Amino acid sequence: MSFPVHRPRRLRSSEALRSLVRETRISAAGLVYPMFVCPGSGVRAEVSSMPGIAQQSADKLVEEVREAADLGIPAVILFGLPEHKDEKGTEGYIASGVVQRAIEAIRKARPEMLVITDVCLCEYTSHGHCGVIEGEKSAAKIANDPTIELLAKMALSHAQAGAHIVAPSDMMDGRVAAIRKRLDANSFEDVAILSYAAKYCSGFYGPFREAAQSAPQFGDRRSYQMDPANSREALKEVTQDLEEGADIIMVKPALPYLDLIHRVREAFDVPVAAYNVSGEYAMVKAAAQNGWIDEKRVTLEIFTAIQRAGASIVLTYHAKDLARWLKAC
């Protein structure tokens, strides 16, 4: 007796069939658009290594937020460029800081837009590290606990300005618990925490450091960001952040760590976000500008791959392009 032949190609023979059996359906509903806010008014300065992305003053930024909202993008994540940097990143947690003001402006202009804020000291410290430094030169170390105190202050100031979600990206130990406690103590129980739980020490952050002017002035971030060779350790980081009260967990960067997105998705029942970072964006843009790849096709493929791996939320500089392309589909 012979069995009927299974023919996988049968379901690929027309777009209608391919669409019917498609496993991963992409939409703009999980997009988060990263934006950089600087002091002043009327300022829009393009970041040379990230075509289309700019440092902007709050008034200009709000114009772009309206555009993003009209395209159906549900959320933005804000990074701040302070007027002055100092050892302790003071401008990161004052009520009159650039990010705090931008949050208020966005909430007023587009109340439906979800505002996420990056909680980290590196953009605000004169040395460019993500925490407070103790000790001199070769003995210099990031002091974990004093840093956490400042991060909690920063998260609270963002919540007070109207942020819906705070996203600690520093990788200090215990920061999620400290932030949760501080938010709850001030009646911000509804402000969620998206933790950069598995954040790798990556060369793909290069262009971001130009955009955020946050390159470390000495040393690197190896003592607090994860070793690209490790994956079991990422699950431990995620477990810890969840125990401390994280609501959403993030893997970053995205493409070189799709296996991690998948493992985290399988192991935990919480929303998983992935950050398609600056270097990943810059590579696509540069190759597309040279006519070496089809930008739309590649970007949609990348977005699909990140979602197929298991991330339902994707932070990407391509958010507006994606939303436009998805609308046209």
Ligand code: PBG
């Ligand atoms: C740290 C932070 C970084 C990014 C987001 N938050 C840089 C770093 O860790 O050096 C990188 C994002 C990107 O490359 O797009 N506050």
